[in-house]
Amino acid sequence: MICIQARGLRKTYGTTVALDGIDLEVKEGRIVGLIGPNGAGKTTALNAILGLTPCQGDLRVLGKHPWSARDELMREACFISDVAVLPRWMKVSQVLDYVAGVHPLFDRQKAEGFLKRTSIRHASKVSELSKGMITQLHLSVVMAINAKLLVLDEPTLGLDILFRKQFYESLLNDYFDGSRTIIVTTHQVEEIENILTDVIFMDRGRLVFNRSLDEIESRYVELTAKPENVVAARALRPVYERSSLGRTVLLFDGVDRAQLAGWGSTRTPNLADLFVAIMDSSQTGARGGLQ
Known part of the structure; x- marks a missing residue:
C-alpha cells in the first residue's frame, strides 16, 4: 500500500521556488528520514503532505487529497512541529483531558506511560514547564494517538541528548508497529540513522537522493585508501573523494568490495558522510552515480 504519492509537486513564494516538481512515493510501514540544509524545502513538503500548504501538482496521502479532505486525513495523521505550542494556561492533566475529548484515537493510558518516564x-501548568518539558509533553500526547501516519519536524529540538535517545528508542519500540508510517526531519542525522528504513535528501526544492537503507548498504562503499593505492582506486571512478586525517577517502557506487580488498579499509558510509557527499555533488552539478 502507498501512504504518500506525489507527482510534479511544486510550490513557489514569489520568485522563490520551495518545491521544484517533486515526484515521491512512500509505502506504508516505513520510517523515512527527510534530510536537507536550511531552506531545502523540507518543512514546505511536510506542510503540503499535511494539507497546510496548497501546491501545484498531484498529491495523495493515505488515499486522500490533503487539501480538500484535510479533516478526514487528520483523523489518521499526527504532526509535531519544531515550533509546537501548547496553551500556557492549561495544566498537564487538562491537556490530556482535552485531547481525550477531541481525538477518538487517543490512548490516554499510553500517554500516561510516556509521562511517567519524565519529571512532569x-x-x-504548561507555563511552568521548561522548553524541553513542553516538548516531552507534546511528544507524549501525539505518540499516544494511534495514527497511520506520524510526521515529525525536528521533534527533539531543545532536548538533551539523554531524552533524545530515549525518544527515538520509544518511537521504534513503543510506537512503530510495522504498519504505521513515520516521516521525520532532523539536523541530527546520526541520531536517527539506526531507526530509519529509508532516507531522502533534499536540496533547493528538489529530491537529490532517495534510497532505502538496504540499498545504501548494498550499493555504497567507502574506501580509506593506502597512499600507494590512491591512483589505482581513482581509476575505478569514485563518485566522491575527501581527505580525513591525512588519508584519502573515496566513495564508490556499485563497486564490488572485493575489488577494493587490500587497498585500504572499507565500510558502508554513514548517513552524515553520504549526505555531505551528495550535497556537494548536488551543488556542483556533478552528481554522477549519487542519484
Whole structure:
C-alpha cells in the first residue's frame, strides 16, 4: 500500500521556488528520514503532505487529497512541529483531558506511560514547564494517538541528548508497529540513522537522493585508501573523494568490495558522510552515480 504519492509537486513564494516538481512515493510501514540544509524545502513538503500548504501538482496521502479532505486525513495523521505550542494556561492533566475529548484515537493510558518516564507533574501548568518539558509533553500526547501516519519536524529540538535517545528508542519500540508510517526531519542525522528504513535528501526544492537503507548498504562503499593505492582506486571512478586525517577517502557506487580488498579499509558510509557527499555533488552539478 502507498501512504504518500506525489507527482510534479511544486510550490513557489514569489520568485522563490520551495518545491521544484517533486515526484515521491512512500509505502506504508516505513520510517523515512527527510534530510536537507536550511531552506531545502523540507518543512514546505511536510506542510503540503499535511494539507497546510496548497501546491501545484498531484498529491495523495493515505488515499486522500490533503487539501480538500484535510479533516478526514487528520483523523489518521499526527504532526509535531519544531515550533509546537501548547496553551500556557492549561495544566498537564487538562491537556490530556482535552485531547481525550477531541481525538477518538487517543490512548490516554499510553500517554500516561510516556509521562511517567519524565519529571512532569499533572498539576503543573504548561507555563511552568521548561522548553524541553513542553516538548516531552507534546511528544507524549501525539505518540499516544494511534495514527497511520506520524510526521515529525525536528521533534527533539531543545532536548538533551539523554531524552533524545530515549525518544527515538520509544518511537521504534513503543510506537512503530510495522504498519504505521513515520516521516521525520532532523539536523541530527546520526541520531536517527539506526531507526530509519529509508532516507531522502533534499536540496533547493528538489529530491537529490532517495534510497532505502538496504540499498545504501548494498550499493555504497567507502574506501580509506593506502597512499600507494590512491591512483589505482581513482581509476575505478569514485563518485566522491575527501581527505580525513591525512588519508584519502573515496566513495564508490556499485563497486564490488572485493575489488577494493587490500587497498585500504572499507565500510558502508554513514548517513552524515553520504549526505555531505551528495550535497556537494548536488551543488556542483556533478552528481554522477549519487542519484
